[in-house]
Amino acid sequence: MxxxxxxxxxxxxxxxxxxxxxxxxxxxxxxxxxxxxxxxxxxxxxxxxxxxxxxxxxxxxxxxxxxxxxxxxxxxxxxxxxxxxxxxxxxxxxxxxxxxxxxxxxxxxxxxxxxxxxxxxxxxxxxxxxxxxxxxxxxxxxxxxxxxxxxxxxxxxxxxxxxxxxxxxxxxxxxxxxxxxxxxxxxxxxxxxxxxxxxxxxxxxxxxxxxxxxxxxxxxxxxxNSVSLSPVYDSYSDQGSERPKAGNRRAAPLTSPVKGSRWSDSSTVTVSLSPGPPSYSGAGKHFGHYDVQLTGYTE
Structure with a gap:
């Protein structure tokens, strides 16, 4: 002590x-x-x-x-x-x-x-x-x-x-x-x-x-130096005005197989991030504020 x-x-x-x-x-x-x-x-x-x-x-x-x-x-x-x-x-x-x-x-x-x-x-x-x-x-x-x-x-x-x-x-x-x-x-x-x-x-x-x-x-x-050499910082600096905005985000199409069915090469999963009220019309389904549309071909 x-x-x-x-x-x-x-x-x-x-x-x-x-x-x-x-x-x-x-x-x-x-x-x-x-x-x-x-x-x-x-x-x-x-x-x-x-x-x-x-x-x-x-x-x-x-x-x-x-x-x-x-x-x-x-x-x-x-x-x-x-x-x-x-x-x-x-x-x-x-x-x-x-x-x-x-x-x-x-x-x-x-x-x-x-x-x-x-x-x-x-x-x-x-x-x-x-x-x-x-x-x-x-x-x-x-x-x-x-x-x-x-x-x-x-x-x-x-x-x-x-x-x-x-x-x-x-x-x-x-x-x-x-x-x-x-x-x-x-x-x-x-x-x-x-x-x-x-x-x-x-x-x-x-x-x-x-x-x-x-x-x-x-x-x-x-x-x-770390901030100036960051890849994200460089890509944003190169893109300039092409930087993605929060209100205009859209994911790229993804291919995914589903059990019990065969998906063709053109089958895609499209995710729309545009806000809006939920809707259940058509083949697409809306979850919350995001529109997820599944498109595929079965035998």
Whole structure:
């Protein structure tokens, strides 16, 4: 019973038009990967977070973190382009473009999963560099310049004492470690997997609709060809006005032997289909509205 309900549920999902859902997901993924909401409101919205983080790392001489930020920026930028392509393919409903988007979504899902793992490894491997950078930014009151240090548990107010800044940054790093691990699952893996499955399901739906349209067209063509090639249709078309009418139907003479008598070759059975009242005169007999006349010779 449960399997039947679940089957009907998923079949209804597959029958639902996923076009607008695909468009919404691609737009959300684009802004999710490209901009930080707080940074976009306070600064120019034309810079990607990871590339901006690379500039901050370079200015503070933290080259290892800068390399990681550039790697993340390249992955995010490529994924944003893929999401734009997905929006275009969903709007145009071109099956070829949707198929290409499915393949690109798979590549972006793998790339994002790898980027999430790299980011988490860098967070623990370069912990000292992160804490030093946090202390430097906190002392100048620019801690919000880097996306990692925005919001809780990082300090938002300037810290003028280096020891206090180092202690606060160390505690914030420890509190944020669990969030960095969970981000692999909830920020990278699950959204990218969902995007790929949605794109794949949408492609299957569009492919099935295309096959259905082709079958409908072929069926209509088959029916039209069958009617045009029908012998009855051709004979009626050739005869034109000679087609038999309902009020002028007369059967051909038939020969039939009768038990106890011999019929000559000229004996015929004539069936008149002209309507009229029943009559019993002469050798003929009328049955209902049809006149059946039997003519023959006996020995």
């Amino acid at each position: 449960r399997s039947g309900l679940s089957g009907r549920f998923f079949s209804r999902i597959c029958e639902t038009d996923l076009r607008w859902l695909v468009i919404a997901v691609t737009v959300i993924n684009f802004f999710r990967l490209s901009y930080s909401l707080k940074y976009a409101l306070l600064n120019s919205a034309s810079q990607l977070n990871a590339f901006h983080d690379a500039d901050v790392d370079s200015s503070h001489q933290v080259m290892k973190l800068g390399t990681v930020s550039i790697t993340l920026g390249v992955v995010f930028f490529a994924t944003c382009l893929i999401e734009i392509f997905g929006t275009v393919s969903a709007v145009t409903r071109q099956l070829t473009l949707i198929r290409i988007y499915v393949d690109l979504t798979f590549l972006s899902a793998v790339s994002l999963a790898a980027a999430g793992v790299i980011n988490a490894i860098a967070y623990f491997a370069f912990a000292d560099d992160i804490i030093e950078e946090c202390k430097s930014l906190a002392s100048s009151g620019d801690l919000g310049l880097k996306s990692l240090f925005r919001g809780s548990p990082w300090q938002t107010r300037p810290i003028f004492y280096s020891e206090e800044a180092r202690t606060q940054c160390g505690n914030a790093w420890s509190n944020h470690a669990s969030s960095e691990i969970l981000s692999i699952l909830f920020f990278y893996l699950i959204p990218s997997t969902f995007s790929y499955l949605l794109a794949y399901t949408y492609h299957r739906q569009m492919h099935a609709q295309k096959i259905h349209r082709r079958r409908t067209i072929r069926m209509e063509q088959f029916v039209n």
